[in-house]
Amino acid sequence: MSEFAIHDGVLHVEEIPLTELATRFGTPCYVYSRAAIVRQWEAFQAHMPAPHKVCYAVKANSNLAVLQVLAELGAGFDVVSGGEIARVLRAGGLAKNIVFSGVGKSDAEIRYALEQNIGQFNVESDAELDRIAAIAADLQCTARISFRVNPDVDAKTHPYIATGLEANKFGIPMQDALATYRRAARLPSVEIVGADCHIGSQLTETQPFLDALDRMLVLVDALAAEGISLKHLDMGGGLGVTYADETPPPIGHYLQAMHARLVDYPDLALYLEPGRAIVANAGVLLTRVEYLKANRSKHFVMVDAGMNDLLRPSLYQAHHDIVNVVASNAPEVTGDIVGPVCETGDFLGQNRTLRVAAGDLLAVKSAGAYGFAMSSNYNSRPRPPEVMVAGEQAYLIRARETLDDVWRGETLIPISDTQ
């Protein structure tokens, strides 16, 4: 079922050998499969109880062409900045399908979102509510809002990507939620439309989602008892994917389990905000081996992609499978696959066993989510290109950066005459 499969000894993406893409676009290079993105999107659609809305979390991969593919499928979008709103609109997404999350929305971002008439704000604090209400009043419009409530459940994931615990910066504490909704209900420039939560990322069990859903439904009932009826409940994103040997629930199981809890709420639409589950396994990072190096205790495979291109392994010891694009007869080495960046933490994989020689092409798998999106120019490295494959066609959807791109906006200061 994978769009990344070996044919005639060469790893392909859909109909195209990755060797061909490496020759045409150089390395390092991100490659995405359109079909893989569409398949994941359709898996969510196939199992969603009506009424529903799936809002792709743009931060996972915000390339315009990726957003375009999803916009053409009628997707909603979960954004966390004004920049992401602009990207969605640029890619053909509809403002009414945008939900705006994030803990630190600025005045300018809120104003822009209201002017574009986005679907709703997922509000994360009382202070943010007041700010949105004031700006909406100033613009003489109504802001549709949902509160992000922190259900205080343990997502059992890496601490950097757990967001639903009381100790995290996200959302309004559950015990304060009722009071905040009451206050919002009295503000003329806001309209309450929903409630939302997002408990973390890369969850591999259904239970934390169900625990969160149960807690959110208690809130929905309490609000209804006070005459505040919600149109939808947004359960966020967070469904995990298989990077190595994780076994996240299939999309259908996760959705059916949630749906079963919602049968008594036929008028409450379920919103979801999947990011990783849509794009992670739709992308690879192509990289070429530069050198093999060994010291007395360890082997290193030095490749041309580094932590500036793919940060996840360095940032949270994330695992990505790394495979040969063409089967190799080179001797087997066991060691770390490292990049050229001047940091000890610059590795793509640790303790891997591969048959490799200098010049070989490798594919770092599952790199479609939080890959390019987290890339940087650290060490003045131009960021890699992004390529979207659809069947036999490959489209360059972001050109490799040049050095002019790297220092764009920088200027020299006048030559000093004070010596």
Ligand SMILES: *Cc1c(COP(=O)(O)O)cnc(C)c1O
């Ligand atoms: C990051 C994020 C998501 C997407 O998370 P995934 O784990 O990629 O599905 C959804 N909603 C919010 C509010 C987020 O911050």
